[in-house]
Amino acid sequence: xxxxxxxxxxxxxxxxxxxxxxxxxxxxxxxxxxxxxxxxxxxxxxxxxxxxxxxxxxxxxxxxxxxxxxxxxxxxxxxxxxxxxxxxxxxxxxxxxxxxxxxxxxxxxxxxxxxxxxxxxxxxxxxxxxxxxxxxxxxxxxxxxxxxxxxxxxxxxxxxxxxxxxxxxxxxxxxxxxxxxxxxxxxxxxxxxxxxxxxxxxxxxxxxxxxxxxxxxxxxxxxxxxxxxxxxxxxxxxxxxxxxxxxxxxxxxxxxxxxxxxxxxxxxxxxxxxxxxxxxxxxxxxxxxxxxxx
Numbered sequence: 001x002x003x004x005x006x007x008x009x010x011x012x013x014x015x016x017x018x019x020x021x022x023x024x025x026x027x028x029x030x031x032x033x034x035x036x037x038x039x040x041x042x043x044x045x046x047x048x049x050x051x052x053x054x055x056x057x058x059x060x061x062x063x064x065x066x067x068x069x070x071x072x073x074x075x076x077x078x079x080x081x082x083x084x085x086x087x088x089x090x091x092x093x094x095x096x097x098x099x100x101x102x103x104x105x106x107x108x109x110x111x112x113x114x115x116x117x118x119x120x121x122x123x124x125x126x127x128x129x130x131x132x133x134x135x136x137x138x139x140x141x142x143x144x145x146x147x148x149x150x151x152x153x154x155x156x157x158x159x160x161x162x163x164x165x166x167x168x169x170x171x172x173x174x175x176x177x178x179x180x181x182x183x184x185x186x187x188x189x190x191x192x193x194x195x196x197x198x199x200x201x202x203x204x205x206x207x208x209x210x211x212x213x214x215x216x217x218x219x220x221x222x223x224x225x226x227x228x229x230x231x232x233x234x235x236x237x238x239x240x241x242x243x244x245x246x247x248x249x250x251x252x253x254x255x256x257x258x259x260x261x262x263x264x265x266x267x268x269x270x271x272x273x274x275x276x277x278x279x280x281x282x283x284x285x286x287x288x289x290x291x292x293x294x
Contacts, residue, residue: 157202157287157290158187158188158202158287159187159188159190159200159201159202159206159285159286159287160185160187160285160286160287161185161186161187161190161191161198161283161284161285161286162184162185162186162282162283162284162285163180163182163183163184163186163191163193163282163283163284164180164181164182164184164279164281164282164283165178165179165180165181165182165274165279165280165281165282166181166182166274166275166276166277166278166279166280167181167274167275167276168215168271168272168273168274168275169263169271169272169274170266170269170270170271171221171263171264171265171266171269171270171271172265172266173265173266174265175262175263175264175265176262176263176265177195177196177197177260177261177262177263178196178222178260178261178262178263178272178281178283179193179194179195179196180193180196180281180283181193182279184282188201190202191285195260196260196261197258197259197260198258198259198260198285199256199257199258200253200254200255200256200257200258200259201255201256202255202287202290203253203254203255203290203291204252204253204287204288204289204290204291204293204294205250205251205252205253205287205288205289205294206250206251206252206253206259206285206286206287206288207248207249207250207285207286207288208224208248208249208250208251208259208283208284208285209246209247209248209249209282209283209284209285210222210224210234210246210247210248210261210282210283210284211244211245211246211281211282211283212234212244212245212246212272212273212280212281213242213243213244213245213272213273213274213280213281214236214239214242214243214244214245214272214273215242215271215272215273216239216240216241216242217238217239217240218238218269218270218271219235219236219237219238219268219269219270219271220234220235220236220245220270220271220272221233221234221235221263221264221270222234222261222262222263222264222272223261223262223264224247224249224259224260224261225258225259225260225261225262226251226253226257226258226259227257227258230262231249231251231259232247232249233247234246234247238269242273244280250288254291259285261283
């Protein structure tokens with residue numbers, strides 16, 4: 001609304017100052033058309049300019065009138081061509097134009113008050129990704145960090161045992177667990193000397209071996225047990241000689257699994273030999289690889 005009022009004020013000032021002078025318009029005179037009209041049939045007096053306003057030229061010897069040249073009053077004066085005998089009129093000098101001083105109005109001065117901010121436009125489309133720039137310089141070395149929290153206690157990833165027995169054992173009416181009385185190696189106490197069983201606390205793959213001495217004229221019949229399942233058997237037939245017999249195996253154990261040695265029940269005479277001085281029976285085992293490393 002304010003802009004429209006300012007534009008109307010500018011137009012009012014221009015109207016008060018008055019119109020500018022219009023340029024003069026010149027109409028050309030056709031001399032050929034005039035002569036054709038003069039030579040028309042039944043005309044005694046040639047048509048053209050009135051004789052009282054534009055006197056005609058006559059030859060000095062009284063001959064026929066010669067045609068006169070039509071010139072524009074505002075054209076510059078030119079010399080007549082060679083052989084031209086007509087009389088030329090003096091050049092018409094138009095009055096000088098009147099100049100009127102018109103003040104110039106600088107519209108930029110008529111500056112209005114600042115308008116309100118328009119609404120934000122829509123976001124344009126994302127441009128294409130540029131090329132990867134060169135690697136920047138190395139930064140400054142940072143300050144030393146604070147001490148971290150203490151970690152968990154070191155977990156054992158090893159397990160091993162080696163036990164022996166110095167007393168012989170004969171079979172009975174029930175199965176018997178072979179209990180050992182000599183502790184050679186018992187890493188972390190995973191083998192229980194009271195129950196005669198190895199308890200797995202570190203899951204993984206284990207290697208076990210069993211060595212026994214047979215009794216003369218008696219059968220030797222024992223099993224290496226994995227929990228309540230017979231894993232392998234160690235067997236020797238009755239003989240006049242006693243011999244050393246062995247068995248070995250590998251087992252994949254989980255946490256809380258049990259491995260132990262069981263003597264078969266007495267359907268027939270079954271025994272393992274030993275004395276109070278030497279260790280004839282041994283049971284060994286150790287961890288080969290932890291479960292997390294498999």
